Amino acid sequence: MIDDMKNLEILITKPSKDYELIDSGDGEKLERFGAYILRRPDPQALWPKNLSEKEWKGASAYFERVGESGKWKKKEGMPSEWFVEMNSLKFLIKPTAFKHTGLFPEQEPNWAWIKDQISKEISLRSDLKSEKRSDLGKFPVKILNLFGYTGGATLAALSAGAEVTHIDSSKSAITWARQNAEVSGLADKPVRWIEEDARKFVQREIKRGNKYDAIIMDPPAFGHGANKEIWKIEEDFLKLLDMCQQILSDKPLFVLVNGYSAGYSAIAYENSLQSLIKKYGGQIECGELTIEESHSGRLLPAGIFARWSH
Numbered sequence: 001m002i003d004d005m006k007n008l009e010i011l012i013t014k015p016s017k018d019y020e021l022i023d024s025g026d027g028e029k030l031e032r033f034g035a036y037i038l039r040r041p042d043p044q045a046l047w048p049k050n051l052s053e054k055e056w057k058g059a060s061a062y063f064e065r066v067g068e069s070g071k072w073k074k075k076e077g078m079p080s081e082w083f084v085e086m087n088s089l090k091f092l093i094k095p096t097a098f099k100h101t102g103l104f105p106e107q108e109p110n111w112a113w114i115k116d117q118i119s120k121e122i123s124l125r126s127d128l129k130s131e132k133r134s135d136l137g138k139f140p141v142k143i144l145n146l147f148g149y150t151g152g153a154t155l156a157a158l159s160a161g162a163e164v165t166h167i168d169s170s171k172s173a174i175t176w177a178r179q180n181a182e183v184s185g186l187a188d189k190p191v192r193w194i195e196e197d198a199r200k201f202v203q204r205e206i207k208r209g210n211k212y213d214a215i216i217m218d219p220p221a222f223g224h225g226a227n228k229e230i231w232k233i234e235e236d237f238l239k240l241l242d243m244c245q246q247i248l249s250d251k252p253l254f255v256l257v258n259g260y261s262a263g264y265s266a267i268a269y270e271n272s273l274q275s276l277i278k279k280y281g282g283q284i285e286c287g288e289l290t291i292e293e294s295h296s297g298r299l300l301p302a303g304i305f306a307r308w309s310h
Contacts, residue, residue, distance in 0.1 A: 008266060009287030011109035011305065015294040018084035019105050023056070023293060024300045025049030033093045033101060034084040036060040040099045044301045051295065061095065069097040083183055087111050089155045090183040092176060102150045102176060106289040106302035110256065111156035117214070117254050117309060118143070118160035140190065141253070144205075146198040146217040146240075151177030153216045153256075154191065155184050163190040165212070169225045171195050197225025199236065202243045211249040218258040233264075241272055245279075252280060254309040258289070269306035282310040 015021070022030040022037065024045040031038050039062035049056065061074040072095045081094040084103065089111070091103045121141050140163040145154045148166040150173060157164045158181065168174050174193050181187050194201065198217070219240070223231040244255070255276060257269050270286035277284060286306035290299040 009285055010299070011106075011287065011289050012299065013105045013108045013289075013291045013302075015292065016086060019086055019103070020294040021105075021291045021300060023049055023051040023295060024298070028056075029300060030056055030059060031105075033103065034082055036078060036082065036093075038095065038101065039063065041065065042300065047298075050293075050298075063095070063099045070099060071097060087156070089152070089159065090180065091150070091152070092179050092183065094176070102180075104152060104302075106291050107152050107258070109289070110258070110305060110307075111152055113307070114153060114156045114216070114254075114256070115160040118157055118162045121213070121253055122161050141214070142212045142249070144212040144215045144244075144247070146202070146215065146244075147219055148177060148216075149173050149218065151180050153218075155180060155186060157214075157216075158186045158189040158191055159184070162214075165192045165194065167194050167196055167198055167201050169195065169197055169223070169229075197227065197229045197231075199231075199240055199243070200225065200229070202240065202247060205247045206243060211247055212252075213249050214253040214255065215244050215248065216256045217244070218260075221261045221263075238272065245275065252276075252310060254307060256307040257305065259304045264304070266304040266306055269304060273306055273308045276308045280310055282308055284308045 018034045020032045022032055024042060025048050027041055027043055027045055028039060029042040029045055037059045039056060039059035041063060060078045061072045063070055064073055081092055083090055084093055087108050093101050093103060095101050118141050125139055143157045143162045143164045145164060145166045148154055148168045151166060154164050154166045154177060166177060174195050178193055219233055219237055221233050255273060259269060266286040266288060270284050273284050284306060288301055289303040289305055291302050292299055
């Protein structure tokens, strides 16, 4: 099995019109979201900053820790929320008390990959000449996005022509994701927004006999379901992954798993997907998600991923 594993890959988000990582270091990062520059903590930045403190102090807002959360200190005239565009998708930026902005730029390469996988499958289905498969409306590419948060992967899948079921336990996150879909011009696309615990939803889908062509998940290290169910990745991840395999279609396209703060290696996630190779063939890629600094080209680690595709 070791011989079948590929080298770890590094996916890189590069500077773009509405987003750039300007600098990082000393446990912080300096980013531009559209017209505004934000300064916030990042424990991965274990190196010296390149830019001067004067340049860092020019940020439009900075995050100040207060207890387990924190608050943003904003310069006069800065809005509480605004929109940016990334990978032809639009996102509402709204700095929260947990330092997040609602956009995870490191996921851009995954969004491009999702679009590519779905577009190829839709093209393949459209080329099938049999009467049974000629009507795409009867055979949509069905995607399940678990722990969907503000919907980056959902928007990518919708924009490529898929039908998406978006699951998150937070009502406010789903509202945010729907806003992103609306401003991205995707509000009329086939999507279900469901506020529910991921495990309970998948359990019910197994009983209903529903199937999906691809599953995306971004499980937290620890969290709560819609009804305060406790999620612990070390106890619940493998159980959820096993259930997810039961709702995959006969010829699935892909399974994508992202990871952030659990402390696991991308190889651990790759190993967890090996059963898909045994059942369906295909390949697995895994590695790190990174963001490239616009001034130096230095890479900031921002998470891990593993993805199986047929």
